[in-house]
Amino acid sequence: MQYMTSFERITRIEGLLEAIELGLELKFGASSLEVMDEISQIYDIEQLRAIKEGIKTATSIDELRQIYQSSTTENPPEN
Structure with missing residues (x-):
């Protein structure tokens, strides 16, 4: 994967x-x-991308939650 600066990462998020x-x-x-x-x-x-893509097929908010509640949340990026 290509190196991404903190600014680029925050902008993408x-x-x-x-x-x-x-x-x-x-x-x-x-x-x-x-x-x-x-x-x-x-x-x-990558998890945010999965959520964005999951909106297309999810039939409920609870179904969408399954995408991100099954894995742990990372710490925020440091500046």
């Missing part, structure tokens, strides 16, 4: 979080955004 938020709102409605408090605690880019 923010972009994925925005995409997840939009996907949740479009698919499940504004009330689904409460799950963003949980998702925004995730700092693993």
